[in-house]
Amino acid sequence: MTIQPFKRISVIGLGYIGLPTAAMFASRKVEVIGVDVNSRTVDTINRGGIHIVEPDLDMIVHASVHEGYLRATLEPEPAEAFLIAVPTPFKGDDHEPDLHYIESAAKTIAPVLCAGNLVVLESTSPVGATEAMAGWLAQARPDLSFPQDAGETSDIRIAHCPERVLPGKVMQELISNDRVIGGMTRRCSERAAELYGTFVTGECVIATGPRVAEMAKLTENSFRDVNIAFANELSMICDRLDMDVWELIRLANRHPRVNILQPGPGVGGHCIAVDPWFIVASAPAEARLIAMAREVNDAKPGWVLEKVRAAIGAHLSQNPDRTAREVTVAIYGLAFKPDIDDLRESPALDIARRIAAEHVGPLRIVEPNVTTLPEGLGAGVLCDLTEIRAEVHVMLVDHKDFKNAPRPDGQIVDARGVWKDAH
Incomplete structure (x- = not known):
């Protein structure tokens, strides 16, 4: 035919x-x-x-x-x-x-x-x-x-x-x-494969049906979410034990069968932060590890926020003549991952909004991939990296623009390991 x-x-x-x-x-x-x-x-x-x-x-x-x-x-x-x-x-x-x-x-x-x-x-x-x-x-x-x-x-x-x-x-x-294609019949799958064959050079793999194709995508992102949760949990353990989590992961990854991901302020984007819950919703009694990983990653922004509060407190303790209204907090990054403008489900944006809601002093935000700040950041001001003058610096997204910048003076909260010497 x-x-x-x-x-x-x-x-x-x-x-x-x-x-x-x-x-x-x-x-x-x-x-x-x-x-x-x-x-x-x-x-x-x-x-x-x-x-x-x-x-x-x-x-x-x-x-x-x-x-x-x-x-x-x-x-x-x-x-x-x-x-x-x-x-x-x-x-x-x-x-x-x-x-x-x-x-x-x-x-x-x-x-x-x-x-x-x-x-x-x-x-x-x-x-x-x-x-x-x-x-x-x-x-x-x-x-x-x-x-x-x-x-x-x-x-x-x-x-x-x-x-x-x-x-x-x-x-x-x-x-x-x-591409994974799950048609409701074999002819549905074949016709869809013909469609994607218009430009896809990878293989169009036909699943036994749409449910398997749906589950395949959810599984891919849940696998990554579980691995990120492991790294995020390690970062909190290392903080409690006064260790550098990035050094620990680097050393552990020298094992030929170990590949631990990097921790961060949480997990964002429309996929990894969302898809595991679809599996949990389908089989809540069985998806215990997947649900726990989501809870670990969802809790990480709150843990970072506690570190920001502690950093502000440390600065005030060192400078008893100052008040919180005189403490400038600088936030580096709002996107859910480096070098994009996508703010969907971004833990960095969540943390920034929570800081804006409770910090009474100036808030400076560096996000090189947006031209206007999203809602919910109060009196936050969008700034260029070279303009930042602050007492507390919060690194949330390791954009390429940040990686070669010098470590700033002041209190450091580094959720991405950009200023490793600050730990």
Whole structure:
């Protein structure tokens, strides 16, 4: 049978994953319609600009828009394939997965679906989300058949293919990384593999179904979360025992089968800080280690905050003629990882906001990847690295701009080991 190439693709959600994915298809001379609920995002893209920071993305979007292969809109249009890349947050504080963005996206594209279309859920999702999406589509379009009822003969193909990219290297990893594809039927998987074969040079590995594909992504990030929790717990133990955790890890990693990760102020980003809870929600009695790792990492910002309080107290103790209102605290980094502007689930931002809420003195913030401060930082002032004059220095993100800067004078709270001689 002759494989019909995809001529028009629609990407629903033009954020940190959706826009790079849309741009990658467009760079292969495929017409791409990007859909987003934010009119400012749509306008920016249609001018050939981008609203996020990601190396090389700006050039590809600019070229694709001006060559006519990429266009953004607020309303979906007919296409041959639809990729859903929307957020999957929690409901409240109990970490229950919230699928309302996926449900909304499904109901939004349902009116323009036609027989032969492929719908792929890219959003990292709890187990069963792809099947739930298929159910919402079927409810909205009873005139079409779907895999859960019609199997291989369905009008619409449904699959899950989670993104597996590292912010800062998205454009390279979209191409080179293997993709895990879980279709609701074998034909669904094969059609999705054909879609990603448009630009992926890595292997498109077909799972036995969407649930396995969903679980694979959650497992990858939970594995990393558990390892980071081990490193973070070591940092707290070393602090109690008056040891340098970075020296300890460096020495332990000389063992040929040991590779301990580096500690930090917590865990951020939409994936590692979120995905393990999806597994816990699916099997709470069994996922004990995964849940404990999440608790360790979620508690680390509070531990760092205690160190900041102690540093302020130490300065006041050494300078009894001063008050807290006269103590300037400098915060280095707000993003969830180095050298990007992504603040999602960032422990650094959480710590900065908590400092701003309780510290009565000046607050100076150095974040080279943003031009304006996010909400919740009170009277905090965004500063250049060379402008900082402070009594307490809090290193939260090891941006490349910070690594070669000299160790500042004053009290040091270094959650990333940039100023190792301060320990």
